[in-house]
Amino acid sequence: MGIFERERQELVDILTEKGIYDLAVIKAIGEVERHRFVPKAMRHHSYRDVALPIGYGQTISQPYTVAYMTQALELKQNSKVLEIGTGSGYQAALLFNMGMNVYSIERQFEIYDRTRRLLDELGIRVNTKCGDGTIGWDEFAPYDGIIVTAGSPSVPESLKKQLAINGRLVIPVGSKNSQILKIITKLDNEEFSIRDVPEFSFVPLIGREGWNQK
Numbered sequence: 151m152g153i154f155e156r157e158r159q160e161l162v163d164i165l166t167e168k169g170i171y172d173l174a175v176i177k178a179i180g181e182v183e184r185h186r187f188v189p190k191a192m193r194h195h196s197y198r199d200v201a202l203p204i205g206y207g208q209t210i211s212q213p214y215t216v217a218y219m220t221q222a223l224e225l226k227q228n229s230k231v232l233e234i235g236t237g238s239g240y241q242a243a244l245l246f247n248m249g250m251n252v253y254s255i256e257r258q259f260e261i262y263d264r265t266r267r268l269l270d271e272l273g274i275r276v277n278t279k280c281g282d283g284t285i286g287w288d289e290f291a292p293y294d295g296i297i298v299t300a301g302s303p304s305v306p307e308s309l310k311k312q313l314a315i316n317g318r319l320v321i322p323v324g325s326k327n328s329q330i331l332k333i334i335t336k337l338d339n340e341e342f343s344i345r346d347v348p349e350f351s352f353v354p355l356i357g358r359e360g361w362n363q364k
């Protein structure tokens with residue numbers, strides 16, 4: 151049995167009990183080694199269902215939140231997905247494991263650089279860039295799914311524009327301390343359907359169409 155394999159299976163059981171049902175998401179949580187994305191000093195906590203600090207004031211999100219948001223995207227194999235907030239790289243690794251074509255943007259250079267090296271080392275092929283994700287990544291649009299892993303004061307128009315028809319944008323929106331998860335489906339270029347899921351808590355999305363930097 152590999153390192154932390156039992157702990158990873160226990161995490162899968164916890165998430166299933168909490169209502170995660172998408173088999174591709176469950177498989178990915180069971181296979182991707184979260185401990186690789188967690189700072190060494192914190193590794194023994196890797197398979198608890200909690201967010202953990204990754205340095206520079208940022209976090210690797212709680213596994214339940216990651217699983218819930220990924221499930222909410224309702225992706226098909228080989229979909230093109232844009233992630234805003236690469237952070238540790240764990241979410242990007244899950245999407246890659248699920249067979250997605252992944253694009254991910256991180257605004258803090260130190261985090262971007264460290265995670266880029268880690269992804270290369272682990273053979274996880276995702277396209278990354280350092281920049282302001284609130285304006286999306288126009289060059290490769292449209293995306294079948296866009297997942298924003300930091301809390302925003304509103305839904306950035308650029309991200310709505312870069313979504314494919316029938317694509318989904320999953321984004322926490324609210325105050326700096328607490329957000330509602332918005333699951334937005336693009337029906338056509340003007341029309342969107344929105345479902346709100348209450349009570350999530352993320353670090354702030356900072357950028358032109360997000361929060362101002364303090």
Ligand code: SAM
Pocket residue numbers: 208209210211234235236237238239240241242255256257258261281282283284299300352353354355356357358360
């Ligand atoms: N998805 C990450 C993971 O799997 O570890 C979680 C990342 S953390 C909760 C949110 C990240 O969003 C932080 O690394 C933060 O620097 C980044 N961030 C905040 N505002 C951003 C922006 N405008 N563009 C890109 N990244 C941003």
